[in-house]
Amino acid sequence: MSYQQQQQQQQQQQQQQQQQQQQEEELHFTLSELSSALLQSPFCAEQPGRYFVVLTLAEGEAVRAALHARQRQQQQQQQQQQQQQQQQQFASLVAGHRVAVCLHNVTASFAMVDGSPLFNKREEKVAAAAGLQQQTAHACLRFIDSQLLYSGSHLLLLQRVLSGVSAKERQEFFFSIRRCRRRQQQVVWQQLPAAELLLAAAAADGGGWGSRCSSSSTSSSSSSSSMTSAAGSI
Structure with a gap:
């Protein structure tokens, strides 16, 4: 590795450290x-x-x-x-x-x-x-973006917001968005936090529609x- 490459690497590391410090300061x-x-x-x-x-x-x-x-x-x-x-x-x-x-x-x-x-x-x-208002909006926007990972508090907020939406409607919307993603990957979504929003409602509705949904929905944000x-x- 040349001297210039070492300098560039050091500068990148310093920039990353500064960004991390700024993010930590914002959360304190x-x-x-x-x-x-x-x-x-x-x-x-x-x-x-x-x-x-x-x-x-x-x-x-x-x-x-x-x-x-x-x-x-x-x-x-x-x-x-x-x-x-x-x-x-x-x-x-x-x-x-x-x-x-x-x-x-x-x-x-x-x-x-x-x-x-x-x-x-x-x-x-x-x-x-x-x-509460901001976190509810954040949780809803992540669901609209068809994200699979949610915190416990976001799951509770989304359960309240989606209480009047059937399991079939939730899954149809959720997976129609995920199919629009550019990169494809095999995801066992039934084992991820999003399943609590999609399968719990299915049990309440008495339907198994979710098991027939494609698990090869695409990825990336x-x-x-x-x-x-x-x-x-x-």
């Missing part, structure tokens, strides 16, 4: 931060007027560009208007309306990527890690809908 919260988030925005409460929208990477970049453009506009007009008028008119992403937008990455534990001024970014990071935006009136 102090007791005071957690207490504040619980008091001001109860984790078990649902925010009315808040919606979760699936975006492609290109759409996520466009929303983020709009956030930054709005921030630049606010800075340019700070010298011309009073502070109170600025807060009423420019804190919102859409002028004349009270609208906040927050971008989450579905494939990175629903971590917050960016947000408009009306979102308290630190509190939103805490809520994204443990909030879908390239679309890797970003999600939570938007609405606050």
